[in-house]
Every structure is written in C-alpha cells, then in structure tokens.
Amino acid sequence: MSTERDVTRSVRSWLRTDEQDSADRVLEAVLDALDTTPQRRRAWWPAPRVDHLNAVVKYGLAAAVVAATVLALNYFTTPSVGGPAIGDPTASASAGGSPLSIPALNGQVPLDAGRYQVPLPTQVTVTVEVPDGWSAGGNWVVRGPSGPEAPDGMAIRFYTVSNIYKDPLRIDEGRIEPRVGPSVDDLVVALTGHPAWTITGVDPIAIDGFEGQVLHVTLPPETSDETPFYLFAPGGGGVVFAGDPDQTLDIYIVDAAGKRLVIEAFHFPSTSESDLAAQDAVLRSIQIEPAP
Amino acid sequence: MDTDFVVRAQRGDKEAYAILATAMADRFLAVSRRILRDHDLAEDATQQALLSVWRDLPQLRDPARFEAWSYRLLVRACYEEGRKQRRWAPNLRLIPADEPTMPDGFTAVVDRDQLESGFRRLSIDHRAVVVLHHYLDLPLDRVAELLGIPVGTVYSRLHYAMRALRAALDADARPMPHEVAQ
Numbered sequence: 001m002s003t004e005r006d007v008t009r010s011v012r013s014w015l016r017t018d019e020q021d022s023a024d025r026v027l028e029a030v031l032d033a034l035d036t037t038p039q040r041r042r043a044w045w046p047a048p049r050v051d052h053l054n055a056v057v058k059y060g061l062a063a064a065v066v067a068a069t070v071l072a073l074n075y076f077t078t079p080s081v082g083g084p085a086i087g088d089p090t091a092s093a094s095a096g097g098s099p100l101s102i103p104a105l106n107g108q109v110p111l112d113a114g115r116y117q118v119p120l121p122t123q124v125t126v127t128v129e130v131p132d133g134w135s136a137g138g139n140w141v142v143r144g145p146s147g148p149e150a151p152d153g154m155a156i157r158f159y160t161v162s163n164i165y166k167d168p169l170r171i172d173e174g175r176i177e178p179r180v181g182p183s184v185d186d187l188v189v190a191l192t193g194h195p196a197w198t199i200t201g202v203d204p205i206a207i208d209g210f211e212g213q214v215l216h217v218t219l220p221p222e223t224s225d226e227t228p229f230y231l232f233a234p235g236g237g238g239v240v241f242a243g244d245p246d247q248t249l250d251i252y253i254v255d256a257a258g259k260r261l262v263i264e265a266f267h268f269p270s271t272s273e274s275d276l277a278a279q280d281a282v283l284r285s286i287q288i289e290p291a292p
Numbered sequence: 293m294d295t296d297f298v299v300r301a302q303r304g305d306k307e308a309y310a311i312l313a314t315a316m317a318d319r320f321l322a323v324s325r326r327i328l329r330d331h332d333l334a335e336d337a338t339q340q341a342l343l344s345v346w347r348d349l350p351q352l353r354d355p356a357r358f359e360a361w362s363y364r365l366l367v368r369a370c371y372e373e374g375r376k377q378r379r380w381a382p383n384l385r386l387i388p389a390d391e392p393t394m395p396d397g398f399t400a401v402v403d404r405d406q407l408e409s410g411f412r413r414l415s416i417d418h419r420a421v422v423v424l425h426h427y428l429d430l431p432l433d434r435v436a437e438l439l440g441i442p443v444g445t446v447y448s449r450l451h452y453a454m455r456a457l458r459a460a461l462d463a464d465a466r467p468m469p470h471e472v473a474q
Contacts, residue, residue: 007458008426014407015326017425023317026335030313030342037343039350137332161299171409172460239408 011207025104032277102127105136115285116142117156121186121235124256129280129285140234142282150244154267154279160235161187166195168241169222169232175233184255187262188213191251196220205252207263208288212254221245232262242266252283257290298355301346309349311360312344320366326423327370330411336372341366360403360438367420374416409461418453421446 035206104116105128113132118140121125134143140158141148148155163175164187180190191197192215201216219242223229228241231249242249263286265279301307320341324332344365352361411419424435425446430452436443 004454005456007461008456010407010461011422011454011457012406012426015423017404023321023335026321026339026342027313029311030317030346031306031341033343034309034346037347040347097395172406174405214403222384224413233405239405 025101026126045122070086084178105140105142110135113144120158120160120261122160122259122261123291124259124261125289125291126261127287127289128158129158130282134203134282137265144271144279146271146275150246150268152271152272152275152286154265154271156282157264157266157281159232159240159262159264160260161232161234162235163233164190164194165230165233169220169227171230171239182260184212184253184260187253188215191215207252207254207283207286210254210261211286212252215251215253217249217251219245219247219249223247231264234262240264254288256288259290261288295355298349298352298358301353302352303351304350307387309346315344316326316345316362323363323423323428324366324370324373325365326427327419328373329408333373334370337366337369340372341369344369358471362432363374363424363438364440367424370420371416388406406460407457411456413460418449418456420459421449422453425450 021159037141053287076231102115104119105111105116111130111134113130115127115129116136117272118126118128126143135147137143137148139153142156142207144154146153147218161180163179166169166173166176173190182187188202192199192202198218198220199215200218205212205217207215219229223245225243228243230241231251233241234240246268247266248268249264249266252265254261254263263283265283267276267279295307297312301312317338320338320452321334324337325331328334328337341362345362348365352358372383414422420439421435424430425432432437432446433443437444441445444458
C-alpha cells in the first residue's frame with residue numbers, strides 16, 4: 001500500500017520525467033496566423049456617451065481614430081527593421097525549423113498531398129508519401145480519408161518498441177521481464193509466444209530494401225474502449241493501444257541498419273477496398289534512411 | 293513576464309507578442325501535454341491558447357495578471373481538445389509521453405504505466421489541478437485563481453485525483469468506475 005507521500009513523490013517525479021517539450025512548430029504556426037487573427041478590442045467608450053459630446057469633440061475623436069488606423073496599418077505593412085519579420089516563414093524556419101526540406105507530419109491536419117517526414121525517437125529518418133485528404137494525428141500516425149475509427153476507418157502508425165506488457169488488457173500488471181531484446185526476431189518471438197496475442201500469420205517483408213517480418217494480428221473479443229488492448233510500450237514513452245475488437249492490424253517490424261522500426265497498418269471490416277489500396281500505396285511509399 | 297511587452301502586445305504590437313509567445317510556448321506545450329496525454333492534441337491546444345491570448349489580450353485589464361490569465365486560456369483550450377480526444381478515442385490513441393531519457397532512480401517502470409493508466413481515467417478537471425499543482429508547483433490558491441473556481445473545489449479535486457492515482461499504484465486497490473466518474 002502506497003503512502004500519501006509516496007504517491008505525491010511518484011506523481012511529481014512522473015510529471016517531470018520528460019522536460020524536452022519543444023513548441024517550435026506550434027510557435028511558427030501561431031506567428032504566421034497573427035496577421036489573420038484580429039484582436040478583440042475593449043469598448044473604451046460606451047456608444048451612448050458619444051451622443052452627449054459636442055460636435056467638436058466628435059470630429060476630434062473621429063480624426064484620432066482615423067489617424068490611429070492609418071498609423072496601425074502603416075506599422076503592420078511596413079517591413080520591420082533590425083529584427084525578424086513576424087509571420088515571415090523564412091525567419092521562423094531559420095530559428096527552429098527542420099534542416100530537411102521535407103516537412104514533418106506533426107500538427108498538419110489535414111495534409112496536402114506530398115512527402116512527409118515521420119518524427120521518431122530514433123536516429124532513423126522515415127518519410128512517407130501521403131495522398132490528398134489524409135491527415136496526421138501526431139508524431140507517428142497518418143490517417144485515411146475516413147479517419148481511424150470503426151466501422152470503416154484505417155491508419156498507419158510509426159513508432160519504436162521498448163517492451164510489451166505481461167497482460168495487454170491489464171496494463172497495471174506491468175511489462176514483461178526481462179524486457180524484449182533489440183532485434184526484429186526478439187520482438188517477433190516475444191509476440192508470437194505471448195499467450196494474449198492472436199497472430200494469424202507471420203510473413204517476411206522488405207520496406208525500402210530493409211528486411212523484416214509482418215505479423216497479422218487480431219484482437220481479443222473483450223477489447224473495448226474501456227479495456228483497450230495495450231500493444232506496446234513505445235520508445236520515447238507513452239502507450240500504443242487499440243480499442244476495438246474488430247480492428248485488424250498488420251505490424252511490420254523492420255531492421256533499419258540495426259535500429260528496429262515498427263510500422264503498423266490497421267483497418268476494420270468495413271474499410272473500403274479503395275481505402276485499403278490507398279493504405280497499401282502509402283506503405284509502399286515509405287523511405288527509410290538510417291543514421292550515418 | 294515583462295508587463296511592458298504585455299502592454300505593447302495589447303496595443304497590437306506583434307513583435308512584442310512574438311517575444312511573449314516564444315517565452316510561453318514550450319511551457320504551454322509541456323502543461324497541455326501532461327493534461328491531455330497526447331502530443332498532437334497538446335500541440336493543438338497550445339496553438340489555440342496562444343492565438344486566444346493574442347486575440348483577447350486587449351481585454352485583459354491588469355497586465356500584471358497576464359500569466360495567470362494566459363494559463364486560464366490554456367486550460368480552456370485543453371478542455372476543448374479533450375472533447376476531441378473523446379471523439380477520436382475508440383480506435384486510436386497513441387501517446388508519446390513521459391519516458392525518462394535516463395533512469396531517475398525512483399519511479400519504476402511499472403509505476404509509470406500505472407500512473408499513466410490511472411491519470412487517463414481522470415477527467416480533464418482533475419488532471420488540470422494535478423498538473424498545475426504538482427508540475428507547475430502552483431499553490432492551491434493560485435490554481436483556484438487560474439481556473440476560476442473556489443479553493444475548496446481545487447482541494448477536493450486534488451484530493452480525489454491523488455486518491456485515484458494512489459489506487460492505480462496499488463493494484464489491489466484500484467478505484468471502482470463510479471468513483472473515477474464523479
């Protein structure tokens with residue numbers, strides 16, 4: 001039984017375990033949006049009060065407003081001198097942007113068609129070609145046109161795996177010990193030998209020339225939103241899980257020059273053939289560049 | 293926070309606001325990520341909050357209260373994004389959250405999993421109080437001011453949240469669903 005002090009220490013420690021939050025991308029988007037986001041001005045003078053002012057004051061106020069407007073317009077349309085121009089993408093990018101020309105998936109909802117870099121907590125660069133109408137949901141996921149939900153959605157997730165759970169339906173029981181080894185085979189053996197996992201097939205695959213295995217996975221019937229199936233403890237923290245018993249997952253585990261990468265494509269019974277074909281095309285577009 | 297920049301930003305000075313936003317953004321993201329347990333939603337909440345701060349800044353009467361006021365807008369944005377999270381929840385929740393880059397010697401891996409699980413059962417109301425108090429180290433009266441609720445409510449939410457997290461840590465004493473739904 002934990003004491004109150006233990007719990008407080010645990011919570012405070014847990015909340016502080018990752019201090020590496022960088023909001024560069026958000027900041028860039030915010031500064032870009034300022035030009036199209038007008039401020040809500042406070043009503044300095046209630047309207048009825050103007051009725052009691054004499055004509056001279058009215059004209060004076062009107063002139064002041066016009067002058068202030070002209071000054072403000074002049075201020076906002078004149079290039080600034082001596083500092084970065086606000087809303088200038090070039091200035092923002094040089095301050096905190098990616099050195100690569102390929103944009104990252106983060107925070108781009110919906111996506112324009114094109115190639116994007118998948119941020120991953122490993123020194124492997126993964127890029128993916130996404131058609132128009134897809135969207136990004138976070139660091140490691142892209143979604144099809146129907147989104148990721150049942151009955152007809154689908155998505156592709158990218159992550160690394162640090163370990164799996166003793167009982168995927170009861171995360172509180174913790175992770176397996178000893179933890180899963182670092183190779184593709186280590187993870188495949190751990191999953192195929194796990195009594196809670198239902199794996200309907202294992203096939204050799206290659207993604208962008210990097211070899212690995214794909215596991216075809218179905219979820220136990222007791223899986224639900226309230227009792228999700230916790231797939232993995234990913235590298236970089238958090239949890240990866242699924243919450244619908246009809247969800248079918250293809251888990252691609254690839255050896256990217258010594259770094260294990262997991263790419264997961266899932267769908268539902270009513271996902272359309274065209275969406276599945278689009279998902280397959282996105283998977284085939286994946287390019288992997290290991291760290292030099 | 294330098295109130296001079298706040299006053300300038302209130303008058304529409306975008307460069308002044310850029311300085312304020314730059315100073316706030318990382319911390320906003322850290323707080324929202326801890327409340328929402330989802331990096332993507334946290335980025336959206338941070339963006340919405342920073343734009344709300346800019347949009348509503350002229351209505352802030354006391355520039356000295358800028359920080360508390362801006363956090364209130366952030367928590368409000370977290371509520372909005374939390375609602376989206378529920379819509380997306382059934383089939384896709386991937387949470388790139390807390391994993392130490394180095395062992396901290398105290399929090400065991402199993403504890404983190406249990407805390408993650410327990411914390412995610414809490415409402416956004418309860419999570420916000422825990423994060424503001426235990427992550428930002430704000431005293432309860434400041435948390436109350438920031439959220440615009442009575443101190444007693446803050447205390448009861450914190451007490452309830454910590455009790456639920458304690459139950460999550462004690463596998464044999466997990467809270468019943470009706471308890472966490474309150």
